[in-house]
Amino acid sequence: MNIIKTIVFFILTCQSFSVLAVTKTYVGASGGDWGVAASWTPAGIPGPSDYAIIPAGITVTVSGNQTGTHVGFIEIRGTLDLTNNGKLTVVDGVHIVSGGGAVGNGNSDQLRVNNITYSGNEITAIPEGTTGNSGAYPVTLAGFELYVQGESVQLKWQTSEELNFSKFEVEKSSNAVSFERIGNQNSLGIQIYSFVDENPFVGNNYYRLKMVDLDGTFDYSKIITINYEGEDALIVYPNPSESSVINVSGLYDSEEVMLYRLNGQRVEFDFLESNNGQLQITPKEKVKAETLILRSNLNRSTRVFTF
Incomplete structure (x- = not known):
């Protein structure tokens, strides 16, 4: 049975001003x-x-x-x-x-x-x-997360307060500077929202939420990022991962994986394999707040970010 742990990347009380904010x-x-x-x-x-x-x-x-x-x-x-x-x-x-x-x-x-x-x-x-002054908040985010699933990037976020709130606009960037809108989600009350980016960039993808009030004023969430290696990449989820557990899917039959630090040092790990071939990796040493390389014997690889 797979164990998928939810990672809340950022909790931000978003500001909203009396006139249109930039x-x-x-x-x-x-x-x-x-x-x-x-x-x-x-x-x-x-x-x-x-x-x-x-x-x-x-x-x-x-x-x-x-x-x-x-x-x-x-x-x-x-x-x-x-x-x-x-x-x-x-x-x-x-x-x-x-x-x-x-x-x-x-x-x-x-x-x-x-x-x-x-x-x-x-x-x-x-x-x-x-x-x-923290201002009047049309919406308060309780969490915002990303993960790669197959050839898409999944976005999930949760609200803890919505007051006179209209919608979310999902924005994406390849450089964390210039953003484009890729979708909308109308306000549905306090709940968990989701969105699927079917066309992620190969490499880093940066996302933010534009939160629009009923009167047209708006503000932005924090920017969060995920690395997408392409359709033939190993899939690690969630990513970033907790340092104690790394979940891996998308493996072929007889495919084996190794874990390395950026300096080439190999990281030994224990693993648990599920019936559908997915792995749950537990490093034997501390890998907190590091960027690691997960590589297979079929020359496929991906980056793993830990916290």
Whole structure:
């Protein structure tokens, strides 16, 4: 009997502003200045109704007074660094994701969030989660997951709250920057939704949900990703997988698999085979938060992401 474990990739309380919001993601070099319009996509410094995202591993610097350019909301996955009399005003709130943070280097550095001013070390001490006004949420996601099934990618998400909510628009990208709409799901009340992408890209596929309220205002979910190796690839599900169990299907008769780290080191494992030829692999050593290669004796392979 197969054991399929549900992985909840992201839980995000999504923001929604009183006017039409635009999500702007910083795409400049790490350490670059907030006030450079070309460093954001779509181009332009985030404005008072915009939702700004600082990606993981990226530092965005505010040096000097940026209070004249208010931003609606900031999601910090990387680092927001205020320095040299750096000042920034956020109309609604700041959401710090695990691993991200804000830094104040001196008392003259100030981050004003929803009419409350944080200076110096107070900025650095802002905790993970949402600070300030979290806004009115037309919908709240309780989970969002992806997995490969055959030649398609399956999307599933669950809501825990829907208020005056209209629909989801499913968007896909090959680079996490330029997205296209591939489908819609009308609001059906609090429940589990699903969608099938019948034409995934070979390689990385990035997905997000555009959540549209009845009055036309909208916001986006977090971006999540999955790697699709093509129709002849080994199938690992879910992927990313928990480090303790990796499920494999799509094997031919007499096909055997080996597991490797990216440096070529082999990872030994125990396995349990079901009647239909599917495998449940249990690595004998810790493989948490790694990218592994699953390869077979028929020269088929796929990447396995663990957490």
